[in-house]
């Protein structure tokens with residue numbers, strides 16, 4: 002069965018940006034929402050991968066404006082053999098990724114940010130390198146909201162979260 006959201010996605014990116022609701026909300030132009038839930042995903046992105054790199058992280062902000070907690074339980078994309086929900090945690094002195102077997106909870110009225118060094122969606126067994134500028138379709142599955150179609154924006158590898166040198170006066174003359 003083809004979900005309404007998928008049908009909307011097939012119509013093109015404008016439909017994706019407008020979400021799956023018949024009447025898109027004017028104040029959330031970048032959000033993707035399902036008709037049946039209060040989950041919205043904003044700024045989904047991934048980083049370009051090097052040739053031979055077989056996994057990559059995907060990041061986004063997930064907001065739940067509903068009154069019930071929801072849970073991201075799975076994900077899929079045509080470019081990866083499988084997709085897992087990961088967190089990062091310290092094991093001794095080593096930062097390790099760990100799969101969240103029960104998924105990632107998005108509290109009622111809350112927001113969860115997936116970002117480098119923290120929660121992320123892991124694209125495993127990549128079938129092709131992710132190239133900067135590409136858009137990669139990604140399906141997110143929520144326990145309550147069901148399937149939600151979104152699209153990752155692939156960003157250049159050197160576009161790291163900006164290290165704020167301004168605090169050191171780096172671009173100002175010393176003395």
Ligand SMILES: [Cu+2]
Pocket residue numbers: 058087088098099121122123
């Ligand atoms: Cu990971």
